[in-house]
Amino acid sequence: MTALQRDPYDYDTGGRPVTVDRREGPYGEVVLRRRGAGSRAVHEIIANGCFLMDTSDGRSERLLVDAALAALPEDRPGPSVLIGGLGVGFSLARAADEPRWGRITVVEREPAVIGWHRAGPLGAISARALADPRTQIVEDDLLRHVHTAPVRYDALCLDIDNGPGWTVTEGNGGLYSPAGLTGCRERLTPGGVLAVWSAQPSAAFEKALRNAGFEGVRTEEIAVARGVPDVVHLALRAA
Secondary structure: OOOOOOOOOOOOOOOOOEEEEEEEEOOEEEEEEEEOOHHHOEEEEEEOOEEEEEOOOOHHHHHHHHHHHHOOOOOOOOOOEEEEOOOOOHHHHHHHHOOOOOOEEEEEOOHHHHHHHHOOOOHHHHHHHHOOOOEEEEEOOHHHHHHHOOOOEEEEEEOOOOOOOOOOOOOHHHHHOHHHHHHHHHHEEEEEEEEEEEOOOOHHHHHHHHHOOOEEEEEEEEOOOOOOOEEEEEEEOOO
């Protein structure tokens, strides 16, 4: 399908998911689906047949940004933030709602996801943030950006796949490897914070953060309706 052509099966099916857009991207198939209609509609992103995220809640994605900002000194003027993964846009929208943030950079490697925000239904969440002059969208692989970007950030807020313990797309695991975490540390300014969203707590990942040279490693939880809580892992680069 070309950008946001209407799927011939996009109609109300009594609560069953409806395909809004399906594309073959550089890393496989990505699908935008809708459940429900009108103000109660929920959109969800599926990658290579695996559910990634939806618009039903967003508390943990907002916590990702809030916790990172809270970990920075209040006297640091206009801190910059890199959001890794545009997703459904909750983290970006939260960052743009906070006047304390300075430069807001979002790295997203799937052009379809960017298109769903710029000219599709996910713009309902992100349109105001995308129009914010502080916001820049970079179409790139996050791991490559971490290792090659010419700038540093005060905060890295990473929401890739389902977290360090459960990656869907081949290659994303490299972000959480020793080399990937070292790259994240080097991409931070002194005293900067790394915040990583995960679908489940991981003591092993906390240990990996410490082994990569981070300080102040801790985990914040967000309870979910069923199952283990979503979490945000936090770690600091030495000042």
